[in-house]
Amino acid sequence: MVISINLTLYSLFGVSITFIVYILIVYPYLLRWLAFLFGSKDETVGFLDFPSVTIVVPCFNEEVNVSNKLEDIFKTRYPKDKMEVLFVDNGSTDKTVVFLENLLGSYSFRLITSPPGKTQAINKALAISSAEIIVSTDCDTSWSKDALEKLIQPLACKNIGAVCATPRIRKSIFNSKLNYHIGEWIIRSLESELDTCSSLDGRLMAFKKSALGTIREDASTDDLEITLALRKKGFRSLALRDVMIEEDCLQTLADELKQIRRRVYQSLFSIAHYRTMLLNPRYGFFGVFILPSRRLFPIFLPFSLILSLGSALFLWPIPSIIFICMTLFICFFTGNSYKLVQVYGISLGWIDTVLLKTKGDIWTRKPL
Numbered sequence: 232m233v234i235s236i237n238l239t240l241y242s243l244f245g246v247s248i249t250f251i252v253y254i255l256i257v258y259p260y261l262l263r264w265l266a267f268l269f270g271s272k273d274e275t276v277g278f279l280d281f282p283s284v285t286i287v288v289p290c291f292n293e294e295v296n297v298s299n300k301l302e303d304i305f306k307t308r309y310p311k312d313k314m315e316v317l318f319v320d321n322g323s324t325d326k327t328v329v330f331l332e333n334l335l336g337s338y339s340f341r342l343i344t345s346p347p348g349k350t351q352a353i354n355k356a357l358a359i360s361s362a363e364i365i366v367s368t369d370c371d372t373s374w375s376k377d378a379l380e381k382l383i384q385p386l387a388c389k390n391i392g393a394v395c396a397t398p399r400i401r402k403s404i405f406n407s408k409l410n411y412h413i414g415e416w417i418i419r420s421l422e423s424e425l426d427t428c429s430s431l432d433g434r435l436m437a438f439k440k441s442a443l444g445t446i447r448e449d450a451s452t453d454d455l456e457i458t459l460a461l462r463k464k465g466f467r468s469l470a471l472r473d474v475m476i477e478e479d480c481l482q483t484l485a486d487e488l489k490q491i492r493r494r495v496y497q498s499l500f501s502i503a504h505y506r507t508m509l510l511n512p513r514y515g516f517f518g519v520f521i522l523p524s525r526r527l528f529p530i531f532l533p534f535s536l537i538l539s540l541g542s543a544l545f546l547w548p549i550p551s552i553i554f555i556c557m558t559l560f561i562c563f564f565t566g567n568s569y570k571l572v573q574v575y576g577i578s579l580g581w582i583d584t585v586l587l588k589t590k591g592d593i594w595t596r597k598p599l
Contacts (some may be wrong), residue, residue, distance in 0.1 A: 247538040251536065251539065259414075269516070278386075283313045283314075284309070284313060284314055284366050286317065286366045287368070292324060292325045293323070297327060300370045306376055307377075308380060309379045317356045322344075343355060343356070349433070350448075357443075364438075364440070367435075368434065373476070374477070378476065381474045382394060385469055390467055392442040392443065392467065393437065393438035394431075394468065394469045395454070395471065396476040397471065398432055398434050399477045401478065420471070420472045426515050426517040427517040429521055429522070433453050433454040442464065443461060452494075455498065462514055463505065463508060491580060495530060496583055499530065502526055508522060509522060509523055529577070533578040
């Protein structure tokens with residue numbers, strides 16, 4: 232009986248550790264190798280002339296940001312006669328609408344309203360936009376003068392449906408998040424070379440209106456939903472390393488955890504809707520490798536940690552306790568605590584999902 236229990240514990244420990252090592256270590260190196268062998272190098276095609284674009288800026292309680300965002304948009308080197316700018320108020324309770332109305336005489340843009348939810352704001356803009364290329368950007372971000380021109384160039388390729396910029400965090404309460412962020416976007420760019428990035432980023436992205444159509448009404452997120460919808464239709468989505476979008480990071484632990492919890496819920500329900508894409512060779516490396524490795528497996532990381540630590544504590548109590556204490560000490564005192572925050576946030580996200588605690592999270596972006 233004891234041998235049977237020990238064998239089970241050894242098995243649980245081995246499987247859970249293998250799972251953790253794959254997510255954190257094996258996947259990035261395997262991705263780099265596959266991108267080198269099979270990655271596409273043909274994204275040098277660009278537009279011969281400036282195509283018309285519709286710039287969509289969803290707004291929710293952005294009174295402190297709308298003026299700077301408008302100034303930022305109209306400072307771009309992109310021809311102004313090729314730009315249609317739509318600010319979509321998403322149910323703001325502050326003076327966002329008042330501020331935008333006062334700025335109508337200074338800038339050429341349209342102010343419209345939509346039901347709550349960022350996807351609703353984008354769909355409202357899609358319904359009235361005049362351009363084939365839609366550029367969606369958050370109100371609390373800023374870009375360089377040539378960002379828009381560089382962003383849309385890959386869309387000249389027929390099989391590319393969307394692109395996004397690489398976010399640059401100006402400051403964060405976690406120094407380790409800055410390093411994590413750099414690594415995250417190197418991975419997304421490698422995924423783009425191989426097939427499709429694991430998710431676009433809604434801070435600045437552009438897509439073809441004819442390829443997407445509209446975002447489904449019950450979608451819980453905009454960027455991941457667009458990535459999955461386009462890939463299902465045969466279009467790739469790319470994360471561009473040479474186009475940057477700047478944003479201040481969330482400045483409290485509570486806001487960081489809230490964002491991670493929301494993403495867990497969004498990922499679970501998006502993957503549930505597009506479950507037929509998982510491990511499906513019809514969708515190339517994205518279906519069999521990128522999507523499960525990056526959008527499904529990491530969500531189960533807390534369970535793997537619990538199994539591995541629980542098994543280790545039963546099998547090797549004293550060494551396990553020493554190892555756990557040393558790991559926590561190293562994480563906190565070397566500035567690498569963000570991974571622990573992520574695991575804790577993912578765990579809370581599972582609790583939210585199980586308890587269906589999602590009310591009020593249609594839009595959770597908070598002014599800084």
